Amino acid sequence: MKNNTYIKRMMFSYLPILFLTISVLIFIFITILNELNVRNAIQANKVTTEYISNMMDNSLKTIDTDARKLIDTNMDLQAFLDSPSDRLLNYAASNILSDMMVQHNFIDSVYFYRAKDKQVLDQSKIRPLDEFPDRSYITELLNQPYSSNWSSPRFKKGSYEEDLTIKVISLGRKIPINTGSLGYMVINVKVDALSKFIDEMIDRNLTNAQIYDDQHVPFLPEVAFASSNKGVHAEVVSDYTGWTYQTEIKGGKLYSILLNGGLFWIFSILCAILLAVGSTFYVTRRNYKPIEAILHRIDRFSTTIKPADLKNDKNEFAFIDQAIERLITNNMAFQEKQQEDLTIRRQQFLQSLLNGEYEAEKEIWVQEREHYALREGTRFIAAILEMDHYVQFCLKYNQKDQSLFKFVVNSVVVEFAEQHKHQIMIEWIAKNRLVILHMSEEEQDLEHNLLKLAEQIRSWIADQLDFTVTIGIGTATDAGNIIRSFQEATHAVNRKVTLGINQIIDTIEVQEGTSSEWFTYLQWIQAVVRQVRQAESGWLDHLVNLFQEMRTQGLSKEDIDRLLHYLIFQMERELEGIMPEIDKHWHSSMKSDLLLGLEQSDTLDQIEASYRQTIEKMVEQLLELSQNRRHHVLMKEIRSFVAENFTDPNLSLTLLSDRFQVNSKYLSQLFKEEIGENFSDFLITLRMEYAKKLLIETKENVQDISERTGYTSSISFSRVFKKWVGMSPGQYRESQQ
Structure with a gap:
C-alpha cells in the first residue's frame, strides 16, 4: 500500500492540461471579447446614431417639402389668404389642414395666419391673432427677417387658453415662400412623437438616445447618460436641422471593465491560475480516497490473495486486478444463469399473453x-x-x-x-x-x-x-x-x-361467411390486381363493383380498412419485380398515395375516387412501359390467340411454339415477363372464369361444363376448380344463387 504511483501520475497528468486550458481560455477571453466585441459594438452604435439622424431628418424634410408644395400650388389656400373672409373658403382651408395631419402622423397641430386681417385658422375655428393661444410664436415669426428650419423645443398651449401646454418643435413657412405677404403656415410636432419614433428604432434596455438643439439643450430631459466615457458615445450633427444626435450603449460596470481592463485582468489571470493549481491538488487527492478505501477493503476481506503477493508489484492496481479477475469470472457465471432464466421468463410471458x-x-x-x-x-x-x-x-x-x-x-x-x-x-x-x-x-x-x-x-x-x-x-x-x-x-x-x-x-x-360476401370481395380484389398487372381496362369495373358492394352491405370502417390493406398487399406482391421503373414508382408514390387516401378520406366515395386516380396512373405507366418492351406485339398476338382458343383441350406451350415459331422455354419466359404469370396459370384463369360464368348463367351439369372449358375429365376439372376458387363447382353455383 506504500507504493502509491497512481496518485502521482494523476496529479502530473492534470497540471499541464489544466494550465494550458486556463491560458488558452484567458487569451481567447481577453483578445476576442475586449478587442473585437467592444469595437464592433461601438461601431454598430455609431451606425445606429447615423440611422436615427437620417430617419428623423427624412421625416421632417418630408413634412417641410409637402408644406412648400402646398404653399406653391394650392389655389384654395391662395384664395383663403387673399380674399375677404368667407365661410366656404374657411372650410376649404380647414380641410387642407386636416389632410396635412392625416398624411403625417408626426404633426400635432397646424394652422394658417392671414396677414390681411390678422386672423388665425386652425382645425377648429378662425379667430383673431390676439385671441389665439399660440400667438407668441406667430409674433416671433413676424419679427424674424428670414425663415428658419425647425425650432428648438418649446411649450405650446392647446387650442383653448385653458388647455395644458405641450412640448413641440415648430416650422413656420411664409406664404408666399419669399415674401410672406399673405401670411404664414405653422406646423407643430410633439417632442413625444419624436421620442416614440426613436424608441421604434432602438431598444431602450440596451441603448440610450438623446437629441440636442444648436444650444446643446436636450430634447428629452428624462433621458440621462449613465457613463461619461466618450468611447461608448456616438454623435452625429444633422446638416438639415443643426441638431446633435447622441447614443450610448448601456453596458454597466462590466462593460466599463471590458473597455478599461488593464491591471484588473492581469490580477484575475494570476488568481485563476493559482486557484486552478490548488483545486487540482485538492480534487486529485479527494478522488484518490475511494481507490484507497477499495484497496483496504480488498486487503481486509480477501482470503485467496496473500499480502506477500504484492511485494514485487510496481503499483496498487495489480492487487485490484487480481480481485476484479475473480469478480468477472463469478459475474460471467451469474450472467449465463440469468440469461437462461430470461429465456424461460420470456417463454412464460409469451405463453401467458397467448392464453x-x-x-x-x-x-x-x-x-x-x-x-x-x-x-x-x-x-x-x-x-x-x-x-x-x-x-x-x-x-x-x-x-x-x-x-x-x-x-x-x-x-x-x-x-x-x-x-x-x-x-x-x-x-x-x-x-x-x-x-x-x-x-x-x-x-x-x-x-x-x-x-x-x-x-x-x-x-x-x-x-x-x-x-x-x-x-x-x-x-x-x-x-x-x-x-x-x-x-x-x-x-x-x-x-x-x-x-x-x-x-x-x-x-x-x-x-365465417367467406363462401358468400367475403369470398366475393376477395375475388374482386384478385381480379383488380391481376388486370392492373396486365394493364387491362377491366380492372375499373371490378374496382367499381368492389366499392359498390361495400357500400351496399354497409361495411364498417374497420372491415373496409382490412379489405383495402389486403388489396395493397396483393398489389405489392403482384408488382414486385415486374419492372424496375414500376417497382420504384410503387414504393416512391403509389403505395403511399393508396395508404394516404385510405387514412385521410372520411367517406367511401372519397376513398374510391382516390384509389381510381392512383391506380389509373399506375396502369398508364404500365401501358407506356409495356409498349416499349420487346416482343410486346408478339405476346399480344399470342395472348389473343389463347383467349380465343382456351377451350381447346390440345392448347399447350408446344402448340403455341409451333404456331408462332418461338422456342417453348423462351415462350414460357416471355409469358412470365409480359403477363406476370406462367402459361398454365393464365390458361387456368381463363377457363375458371368461363366455368364460373357457365355455372351462374346456365344449368348445364359439371361434365358438360368441363368439356366446354377444355377439360376431357370432369374429375380433373372439379379438382382444379376447387383448388383455384376455393370450393367445388356445385358449392360455387349454390353460393351465387
Missing part, C-alpha cells in the same frame, strides 16, 4: 409490460408459422439437422423483423409451429406490415431451404384480446388443408 392469463391480473401485466419496455396502448397481432409436410421433414433429417433448420427459420424471422424495425416476440409452441407476436404502438398498417413480413419469410424459406412453410395471420387487438388474435391465426393456418400449402392465409380469407 389470456394477464387479462384478469392487471398488476402482473403492468410489471411484465415495463420489463419488456412495452408502452400502454400497444397493439398486438399474432401469426402462426407451420412447417409443411412435417412428417417427411422428420424422416429426411436427423434430430440435429432439424434443430439447425428451426434455428435458421428463427434467425430469418428475427432478421427480417429487424430490417423493417418491427418489434416481435417469437417462440416454438409445437414441433412444427412457430408463433410470431407482432407489437406496435401505431395501429395503422399493423396488419399490412405483418402480411409483408410474413410473405418475405415464406418466400425466402421456399427459395433457400428444402421445405416450405404456411403462415396464418390473425387480426390486430389490444393486450387483453391477444388470445383471440392467436386463435384466429391458428384457425387460419389450419385451413391450409383446403386452401393449399406454401402461402399466407389471412383471417379475412377464412372468416
Whole structure:
C-alpha cells in the first residue's frame, strides 16, 4: 500500500492540461471579447446614431417639402389668404389642414395666419391673432427677417387658453415662400412623437438616445447618460436641422471593465491560475480516497490473495486486478444463469399473453409490460408459422439437422423483423409451429406490415431451404384480446388443408361467411390486381363493383380498412419485380398515395375516387412501359390467340411454339415477363372464369361444363376448380344463387 504511483501520475497528468486550458481560455477571453466585441459594438452604435439622424431628418424634410408644395400650388389656400373672409373658403382651408395631419402622423397641430386681417385658422375655428393661444410664436415669426428650419423645443398651449401646454418643435413657412405677404403656415410636432419614433428604432434596455438643439439643450430631459466615457458615445450633427444626435450603449460596470481592463485582468489571470493549481491538488487527492478505501477493503476481506503477493508489484492496481479477475469470472457465471432464466421468463410471458392469463391480473401485466419496455396502448397481432409436410421433414433429417433448420427459420424471422424495425416476440409452441407476436404502438398498417413480413419469410424459406412453410395471420387487438388474435391465426393456418400449402392465409380469407360476401370481395380484389398487372381496362369495373358492394352491405370502417390493406398487399406482391421503373414508382408514390387516401378520406366515395386516380396512373405507366418492351406485339398476338382458343383441350406451350415459331422455354419466359404469370396459370384463369360464368348463367351439369372449358375429365376439372376458387363447382353455383 506504500507504493502509491497512481496518485502521482494523476496529479502530473492534470497540471499541464489544466494550465494550458486556463491560458488558452484567458487569451481567447481577453483578445476576442475586449478587442473585437467592444469595437464592433461601438461601431454598430455609431451606425445606429447615423440611422436615427437620417430617419428623423427624412421625416421632417418630408413634412417641410409637402408644406412648400402646398404653399406653391394650392389655389384654395391662395384664395383663403387673399380674399375677404368667407365661410366656404374657411372650410376649404380647414380641410387642407386636416389632410396635412392625416398624411403625417408626426404633426400635432397646424394652422394658417392671414396677414390681411390678422386672423388665425386652425382645425377648429378662425379667430383673431390676439385671441389665439399660440400667438407668441406667430409674433416671433413676424419679427424674424428670414425663415428658419425647425425650432428648438418649446411649450405650446392647446387650442383653448385653458388647455395644458405641450412640448413641440415648430416650422413656420411664409406664404408666399419669399415674401410672406399673405401670411404664414405653422406646423407643430410633439417632442413625444419624436421620442416614440426613436424608441421604434432602438431598444431602450440596451441603448440610450438623446437629441440636442444648436444650444446643446436636450430634447428629452428624462433621458440621462449613465457613463461619461466618450468611447461608448456616438454623435452625429444633422446638416438639415443643426441638431446633435447622441447614443450610448448601456453596458454597466462590466462593460466599463471590458473597455478599461488593464491591471484588473492581469490580477484575475494570476488568481485563476493559482486557484486552478490548488483545486487540482485538492480534487486529485479527494478522488484518490475511494481507490484507497477499495484497496483496504480488498486487503481486509480477501482470503485467496496473500499480502506477500504484492511485494514485487510496481503499483496498487495489480492487487485490484487480481480481485476484479475473480469478480468477472463469478459475474460471467451469474450472467449465463440469468440469461437462461430470461429465456424461460420470456417463454412464460409469451405463453401467458397467448392464453389470456394477464387479462384478469392487471398488476402482473403492468410489471411484465415495463420489463419488456412495452408502452400502454400497444397493439398486438399474432401469426402462426407451420412447417409443411412435417412428417417427411422428420424422416429426411436427423434430430440435429432439424434443430439447425428451426434455428435458421428463427434467425430469418428475427432478421427480417429487424430490417423493417418491427418489434416481435417469437417462440416454438409445437414441433412444427412457430408463433410470431407482432407489437406496435401505431395501429395503422399493423396488419399490412405483418402480411409483408410474413410473405418475405415464406418466400425466402421456399427459395433457400428444402421445405416450405404456411403462415396464418390473425387480426390486430389490444393486450387483453391477444388470445383471440392467436386463435384466429391458428384457425387460419389450419385451413391450409383446403386452401393449399406454401402461402399466407389471412383471417379475412377464412372468416365465417367467406363462401358468400367475403369470398366475393376477395375475388374482386384478385381480379383488380391481376388486370392492373396486365394493364387491362377491366380492372375499373371490378374496382367499381368492389366499392359498390361495400357500400351496399354497409361495411364498417374497420372491415373496409382490412379489405383495402389486403388489396395493397396483393398489389405489392403482384408488382414486385415486374419492372424496375414500376417497382420504384410503387414504393416512391403509389403505395403511399393508396395508404394516404385510405387514412385521410372520411367517406367511401372519397376513398374510391382516390384509389381510381392512383391506380389509373399506375396502369398508364404500365401501358407506356409495356409498349416499349420487346416482343410486346408478339405476346399480344399470342395472348389473343389463347383467349380465343382456351377451350381447346390440345392448347399447350408446344402448340403455341409451333404456331408462332418461338422456342417453348423462351415462350414460357416471355409469358412470365409480359403477363406476370406462367402459361398454365393464365390458361387456368381463363377457363375458371368461363366455368364460373357457365355455372351462374346456365344449368348445364359439371361434365358438360368441363368439356366446354377444355377439360376431357370432369374429375380433373372439379379438382382444379376447387383448388383455384376455393370450393367445388356445385358449392360455387349454390353460393351465387
